[in-house]
Amino acid sequence: MRKGSDLTDRLVGGDTSLLRRINAAVTLRALRDGQAVTLTQLVGDTGLSRPTVEGVIEGLMESRLVAEVEQSQDGGRQRGRPARWFRFRAEAGHSLGIEIGVHTIRVVLADLAGEQIGSHTRAVTETMDAEERLGAARGAVAELLRKAGVSRDSLWAVGVGTPGIIDGDGSVRLGTAMPGWTGLDLGARLRRSFRCPVLIENDANLAAIAEHWQGAAVGMGDVVFVLAGLSPGAGSLINGRLHRGFGGAAGEIGALHLLGQQATPERLLSTTGKPLDPLDEAAVARVLTLAREGDEVARVAMDRFLRRLVHDVAALVLAIDPQLVVIGGWAAGLNDVLEPLREQLARYCLRAPEVALSTLGEDVVALGALRLALDQVEEQLFAVDQPVSARG
Amino acid sequence: MRKGSDLTDRLVGGDTSLLRRINAAVTLRALRDGQAVTLTQLVGDTGLSRPTVEGVIEGLMESRLVAEVEQSQDGGRQRGRPARWFRFRAEAGHSLGIEIGVHTIRVVLADLAGEQIGSHTRAVTETMDAEERLGAARGAVAELLRKAGVSRDSLWAVGVGTPGIIDGDGSVRLGTAMPGWTGLDLGARLRRSFRCPVLIENDANLAAIAEHWQGAAVGMGDVVFVLAGLSPGAGSLINGRLHRGFGGAAGEIGALHLLGQQATPERLLSTTGKPLDPLDEAAVARVLTLAREGDEVARVAMDRFLRRLVHDVAALVLAIDPQLVVIGGWAAGLNDVLEPLREQLARYCLRAPEVALSTLGEDVVALGALRLALDQVEEQLFAVDQPVSARG
Numbered sequence: 001m002r003k004g005s006d007l008t009d010r011l012v013g014g015d016t017s018l019l020r021r022i023n024a025a026v027t028l029r030a031l032r033d034g035q036a037v038t039l040t041q042l043v044g045d046t047g048l049s050r051p052t053v054e055g056v057i058e059g060l061m062e063s064r065l066v067a068e069v070e071q072s073q074d075g076g077r078q079r080g081r082p083a084r085w086f087r088f089r090a091e092a093g094h095s096l097g098i099e100i101g102v103h104t105i106r107v108v109l110a111d112l113a114g115e116q117i118g119s120h121t122r123a124v125t126e127t128m129d130a131e132e133r134l135g136a137a138r139g140a141v142a143e144l145l146r147k148a149g150v151s152r153d154s155l156w157a158v159g160v161g162t163p164g165i166i167d168g169d170g171s172v173r174l175g176t177a178m179p180g181w182t183g184l185d186l187g188a189r190l191r192r193s194f195r196c197p198v199l200i201e202n203d204a205n206l207a208a209i210a211e212h213w214q215g216a217a218v219g220m221g222d223v224v225f226v227l228a229g230l231s232p233g234a235g236s237l238i239n240g241r242l243h244r245g246f247g248g249a250a251g252e253i254g255a256l257h258l259l260g261q262q263a264t265p266e267r268l269l270s271t272t273g274k275p276l277d278p279l280d281e282a283a284v285a286r287v288l289t290l291a292r293e294g295d296e297v298a299r300v301a302m303d304r305f306l307r308r309l310v311h312d313v314a315a316l317v318l319a320i321d322p323q324l325v326v327i328g329g330w331a332a333g334l335n336d337v338l339e340p341l342r343e344q345l346a347r348y349c350l351r352a353p354e355v356a357l358s359t360l361g362e363d364v365v366a367l368g369a370l371r372l373a374l375d376q377v378e379e380q381l382f383a384v385d386q387p388v389s390a391r392g
Numbered sequence: 393m394r395k396g397s398d399l400t401d402r403l404v405g406g407d408t409s410l411l412r413r414i415n416a417a418v419t420l421r422a423l424r425d426g427q428a429v430t431l432t433q434l435v436g437d438t439g440l441s442r443p444t445v446e447g448v449i450e451g452l453m454e455s456r457l458v459a460e461v462e463q464s465q466d467g468g469r470q471r472g473r474p475a476r477w478f479r480f481r482a483e484a485g486h487s488l489g490i491e492i493g494v495h496t497i498r499v500v501l502a503d504l505a506g507e508q509i510g511s512h513t514r515a516v517t518e519t520m521d522a523e524e525r526l527g528a529a530r531g532a533v534a535e536l537l538r539k540a541g542v543s544r545d546s547l548w549a550v551g552v553g554t555p556g557i558i559d560g561d562g563s564v565r566l567g568t569a570m571p572g573w574t575g576l577d578l579g580a581r582l583r584r585s586f587r588c589p590v591l592i593e594n595d596a597n598l599a600a601i602a603e604h605w606q607g608a609a610v611g612m613g614d615v616v617f618v619l620a621g622l623s624p625g626a627g628s629l630i631n632g633r634l635h636r637g638f639g640g641a642a643g644e645i646g647a648l649h650l651l652g653q654q655a656t657p658e659r660l661l662s663t664t665g666k667p668l669d670p671l672d673e674a675a676v677a678r679v680l681t682l683a684r685e686g687d688e689v690a691r692v693a694m695d696r697f698l699r700r701l702v703h704d705v706a707a708l709v710l711a712i713d714p715q716l717v718v719i720g721g722w723a724a725g726l727n728d729v730l731e732p733l734r735e736q737l738a739r740y741c742l743r744a745p746e747v748a749l750s751t752l753g754e755d756v757v758a759l760g761a762l763r764l765a766l767d768q769v770e771e772q773l774f775a776v777d778q779p780v781s782a783r784g
Binding site: 165173174222234236238243244245246247248249250251252253254255256311314315316318319320321322323348349350351353 | 557565566614626628630635636637638639640641642643644645646647648703706707708710711712713714715740741742743745
């Protein structure tokens with residue numbers, strides 16, 4: 001069964017008449033803010049006739065997307081027949097955001113209105129092969145659904161974030177951070193576990209979306225999110241929309257240092273002369289702590305690393321000219337990063353952007369994945385400008 | 393008088409009724425490809441009633457945008473009253489593209505259909521102040537109009553390209569290549585010379601638009617144009633639309649080398665140990681010629697310069713992930729640039745783009761400026777989706 005028609009079925013009970021679907025979407029829009037409203041208000045808000053709204057509400061109640069509510073208003077009783085009040089049942093369905101990372105699987109669960117219901121984190125190792133990692137992700141999802149008492153059939157959409165270049169169909173074109181990731185058809189593999197749409201996206205891209213949704217970039221449409229690490233990646237919003245690039249590789253700035261014949265970050269940040277393991281975040285954290293405590297060798301290493309980061313961020317800023325740069329990843333723990341970055345960007349960029357630290361912490365990728373899923377849900381629930389066949 | 397209403401007047405003779413304007417636009421669209429068509433064909437193509445089309449055609453003939461043509465078809469005479477044939481008079485108005493550069497003022501003139509009628513080039517010097525340069529630009533325009541026998545009142549729109557960061561209102565926020573350019577309200581100054589809209593844009597941005605219009609990037613929506621010079625700048629199209637950046641500074645990648653504490657291009661390309669003058673294209677050309685002739689010192693300088701260019705282009709490519717990179721500016725004369733660039737980008741970029749040389753040569757910026765003006769003209773002539781008040 002096609003996912004799109006599956007969702008449409010839930011909306012209008014198998015009646016795929018375009019007009020009826022549009023009327024349902026218009027009515028749900030008027031209900032989406034969660035407030036209970038009367039039939040009369042709905043007629044006013046939607047511009048539909050009273051009998052049409054009554055029919056639509058009837059259908060939406062059957063598919064359990066709308067509920068009638070008891071209302072004892074302060075304003076006292078209406079004269080005549082008491083008004084009937086209705087509300088959108090955001091609990092009628094759910095969406096999931098999943099991060100599949102090098103060291104962590106993180107899952108967040110929300111209702112149809114995006115209200116977060118729960119989350120679950122599972123540690124994984126950098127050496128796990130793709131099967132083990134996928135198994136861990138499935139396990140984390142099952143655990144969260146069980147804890148929250150939510151049925152898998154109640155899921156309307158799943159968003160997934162992971163490092164690497166992701167093709168439009170959800171396969172991993174290039175993913176060097178985790179064994180077996182390059183070439184994996186991640187979308188197809190995960191779609192077997194769910195009956196709803198599963199959307200795959202690069203982790204830094206989702207982080208940009210998350211910060212725009214509820215983090216440091218709320219209200220700003222031109223944003224670069226830098227997932228700062230030993231191999232930095234970035235995600236960009238342009239005019240409020242994700243910029244994936246022609247081949248999904250936009251923002252993969254990590255390779256830039258290879259060109260300058262300059263040392264890699266894992267060398268720059270080393271205090272021993274031996275390069276750090278690029279995936280060993282704990283070793284990096286030790287250097288940062290030493291630097292903060294005044295250790296001279298660590299401080300010099302940190303300076304070298306910062307210069308590298310400034311260069312990468314400057315390249316992004318000069319190319320894209322965003323309003324705001326958000327710094328995330330483990331470097332976001334460092335207030336020490338912010339000031340040098342601001343100073344250097346102001347010095348070298350023709351128009352310096354604002355610079356802020358991520359406010360969403362370790363949840364940022366999973367939250368972006370959840371937002372991706374919610375966009376899918378909202379398009380199904382509320383969009384009125386496309387024929388059904390163009391979706392899902 | 394506002395420019396928008398001025399143009400509307402030309403279209404519908406002062407009758408600003410929205411419906412009449414839309415009907416005129418719909419009819420002009422059906423005529424825009426330049427072929428003569430009959431009234432009956434127009435009725436079919438537009439979906440308007442015959443009396444409406446007759447009224448619209450009457451008005452468009454009065455404003456001289458449409459002409460009746462004598463037609464002696466091979467197919468012989470129609471029975472009854474002979475059909476009347478009409479065509480769009482692309483010669484009813486004109487548009488200009490102007491490049492105001494360091495060494496050159498270049499002006500191209502086209503009719504309303506974008507057919508090029510003439511061009512004029514005037515040499516200027518890098519030391520000219522803003523008044524002299526503006527005077528030279530005005531002189532070049534006057535000379536071209538005189539040669540072409542086109543009246544200034546016949547201009548519908550003017551596009552202008554110039555180096556620097558250009559604000560949305562057409563003032564130069566930062567323009568270090570030419571004396572007195574930073575802070576100049578170029579839009580306001582030039583608008584005094586014309587009674588039509590004057591649009592100002594960064595030169596590399598216009599070059600990207602021009603290559604997309606009729607150069608190396610036809611049919612490609614994700615394009616980076618690199619105006620390669622001692623201080624390289626770039627313009628990007630994303631999904632077929634110009635990406636200006638939040639503050640109009642996108643693509644100003646030239647500052648990147650300052651960060652790496654690496655030498656500037658004018659040092660890299662020097663064969664004497666003394667830096668080249670960044671604006672002295674002739675000195676650069678001499679080094680390139682020497683390198684091609686096998687001069688060892690020049691060859692080493694050229695290699696250094698190429699490495700720099702690769703680094704800048706790689707930064708753009710990693711940030712934006714375009715389908716195609718077009719190399720223009722004086723480096724476009726060098727086939728020597730293309731192969732190393734392709735090779736290095738393929739080596740370092742996670743997804744390597746196609747690389748091509750500009751095909752529009754020295755006209756590229758002026759042609760992009762002309763396209764900008766034509767977009768404005770076409771919006772006035774053919775757009776039916778916006779109220780008149782939102783334009784001009």
